[in-house]
Amino acid sequence: xxxxxxxxxxxxxxxxxxxxxxxxxxxxxxxxxxxxxxxxxxxxxxxxxxxxxxxxxxxxxxxxxxxxxxxxxxxxxxxxxxxxxxxxxxxxxxxxxxxxxxxxxxxxxxxxxxxxxxxxxxxxxxxxxxxxxxxxxxxxxxxxxxx
Numbered sequence: 001x002x003x004x005x006x007x008x009x010x011x012x013x014x015x016x017x018x019x020x021x022x023x024x025x026x027x028x029x030x031x032x033x034x035x036x037x038x039x040x041x042x043x044x045x046x047x048x049x050x051x052x053x054x055x056x057x058x059x060x061x062x063x064x065x066x067x068x069x070x071x072x073x074x075x076x077x078x079x080x081x082x083x084x085x086x087x088x089x090x091x092x093x094x095x096x097x098x099x100x101x102x103x104x105x106x107x108x109x110x111x112x113x114x115x116x117x118x119x120x121x122x123x124x125x126x127x128x129x130x131x132x133x134x135x136x137x138x139x140x141x142x143x144x145x146x147x
Contacts, residue, residue, distance in 0.1 A: 074106030117143030
């Protein structure tokens with residue numbers, strides 16, 4: 001009696017093998033060894049980290065520029081307000097300048113009345129990065145026009 005060939009029916013030791021298990025089967029991963037797989041993920045994560053760092057640096061520089069502009073505006077307006085009240089004396093002129101500086105997110109550091117001219121220095125605090133606080137300062141002078 002003849003025994004049937006089990007390999008022809010898909011039974012036997014070779015029946016469990018798939019096409020990808022054969023040594024001559026084509027690999028779908030381009031033939032790369034396992035040690036090289038996942039390299040694109042690491043590169044993508046590194047690129048994402050670079051973008052986050054550049055964005056954070058850009059935001060910090062922008063915050064510093066905006067704070068310097070706010071300090072300049074607060075100083076200009078404070079000097080104008082102080083000059084408008086210069087005839088009332090040092091205390092009134094500087095109080096008016098301090099009020100305007102405060103309303104513009106600034107803090108009056110110095111106020112000097114020289115005749116009808118008022119010289120004020122204002123600072124604005126800002127936070128470029130979490131946990132880091134810096135100060136931008138500006139000085140302005142206002143008074144009557146001299147020809």
